[in-house]
Amino acid sequence: MALATDKEILRLVNLPGPRLTKILQISVILIFFIFKNFKSSFIKLSKFSLLFVCLLVYDCLPAMITKTIFSLAASIIKFIIFYLFFLNAYADTVNKKYEPYEKGILALMYHRFEENKYPSTNIKINIFQKHLDIIKENNFSFLNPKNFELEFNNVSREKKILLTIDDAFSSFYLNAWPILKRDKIPFILFVSTESVGKNGYMNWNEIIEISKEDFVFIGNHSHSHEYLVKYEFKKFREDIIKSINIFKENLGYNSKFFSYPFGEYSLKQKKYITENFDYAFGQHSGVIDLNKDKYELPRFPINEKYGDLERFKFLINLLPIQYKNIIPEEKFLLKSNNPPDLIIEFFNNQLYINKINCFSNEGGEWKASKLIYEKNRIKVIFSEKFLPRRGRINCSMQDKDGWRWFGTQFTLN
Numbered sequence: 001m002a003l004a005t006d007k008e009i010l011r012l013v014n015l016p017g018p019r020l021t022k023i024l025q026i027s028v029i030l031i032f033f034i035f036k037n038f039k040s041s042f043i044k045l046s047k048f049s050l051l052f053v054c055l056l057v058y059d060c061l062p063a064m065i066t067k068t069i070f071s072l073a074a075s076i077i078k079f080i081i082f083y084l085f086f087l088n089a090y091a092d093t094v095n096k097k098y099e100p101y102e103k104g105i106l107a108l109m110y111h112r113f114e115e116n117k118y119p120s121t122n123i124k125i126n127i128f129q130k131h132l133d134i135i136k137e138n139n140f141s142f143l144n145p146k147n148f149e150l151e152f153n154n155v156s157r158e159k160k161i162l163l164t165i166d167d168a169f170s171s172f173y174l175n176a177w178p179i180l181k182r183d184k185i186p187f188i189l190f191v192s193t194e195s196v197g198k199n200g201y202m203n204w205n206e207i208i209e210i211s212k213e214d215f216v217f218i219g220n221h222s223h224s225h226e227y228l229v230k231y232e233f234k235k236f237r238e239d240i241i242k243s244i245n246i247f248k249e250n251l252g253y254n255s256k257f258f259s260y261p262f263g264e265y266s267l268k269q270k271k272y273i274t275e276n277f278d279y280a281f282g283q284h285s286g287v288i289d290l291n292k293d294k295y296e297l298p299r300f301p302i303n304e305k306y307g308d309l310e311r312f313k314f315l316i317n318l319l320p321i322q323y324k325n326i327i328p329e330e331k332f333l334l335k336s337n338n339p340p341d342l343i344i345e346f347f348n349n350q351l352y353i354n355k356i357n358c359f360s361n362e363g364g365e366w367k368a369s370k371l372i373y374e375k376n377r378i379k380v381i382f383s384e385k386f387l388p389r390r391g392r393i394n395c396s397m398q399d400k401d402g403w404r405w406f407g408t409q410f411t412l413n
């Protein structure tokens with residue numbers, strides 16, 4: 001859509017003409033203003049101002065219609081009114097709003113299967129099978145990634161489990177894939193393109209083979225899988241572009257899903273990912289709900305240490321804690337912003353905020369975080385600086401529906 005510059009808008013305001021023309025002009029100008037900064041400002045417009053604009057334009061209509069000279073303009077404006085009303089309804093679905101019945105999507109992150117010499121990234125295959133059984137016994141269904149958009153944008157009355165597997169190790173293909181294939185259990189396999197075909201990793205034939213199933217999605221996990229958060233931006237961008245090109249060469253498309261290597265990203269890198277993908281996953285724990293940032297989706301990391309069955313049962317029953325915002329958005333800490341001033345902003349009508357407790361690992365040790373509860377926000381006061389590489393904060397609460405959880409992660413150089 002062609003957008004008017006400020007000069008053009010001013011010129012329009014100053015045009016001479018009868019009153020009706022003036023009204024028409026002002027209406028057009030108002031609409032131009034709305035569309036000019038559409039993305040940033042439209043969603044922020046209150047319903048009142050939308051209604052005001054619509055009523056103003058609508059009031060002008062009968063007069064315009066009597067003059068044939070204006071009939072075309074009138075029908076265009078009429079179209080715009082319907083468009084505005086439609087977008088207003090749409091804005092409601094994308095606007096952040098507390099949804100008390102939201103059960104969310106719980107994403108699990110696995111890496112290696114039956115590679116027992118790597119306990120921090122491995123799961124024994126018999127334990128993995130038990131995890132799948134527990135999910136079924138609890139009557140949770142698996143989310144097919146092809147329905148992710150729909151499930152994410154709507155209130156989930158029943159919680160869904162999303163399996164994700166990072167790095168595409170051969171041990172996934174050899175040990176876990178036969179089980180998932182047999183039971184048609186959906187998942188996203190995140191692939192770093194540089195390692196494909198190397199010793200211990202799946203090759204493109206295997207990746208293409210599994211990608212043919214309609215319950216399998218291949219996600220992008222960068223090219224090099226280096227500590228990209230430390231890269232200067234140009235080098236970061238090159239790494240991502242390379243992975244996208246290799247995806248296109250081998251699969252014919254780039255994925256709409258991305259997962260940050262090590263769950264690490266800076267704000268600038270995250271912004272770049274938003275331009276090239278629809279969703280991005282981190283490695284901070286928590287349950288996905290419709291108010292979560294699409295480019296900071298939480299996952300529970302599962303390995304031998306944290307894979308025991310009692311913990312797993314507790315974990316898959318967790319519900320989301322919804323929030324409006326976490327400040328700061330920059331998750332990469334330098335000396336100057338460590339420790340960060342962390343504020344979690346909740347919704348005005350959200351209950352039980354004061355029941356939330358948090359733990360954080362500043363100074364290299366887990367401890368109860370000092371929280372200041374305000375009306376609809378919690379300020380987290382850290383007692384000292386976070387140590388490299390990661391600063392983590394996990395918060396939980398219990399209400400009538402069960403335990404709820406969210407976490408956030410900072411990365412340090």
Ligand SMILES: [Zn+2]
Nearest residue numbers: 166167261262
């Ligand atoms: Zn990885």
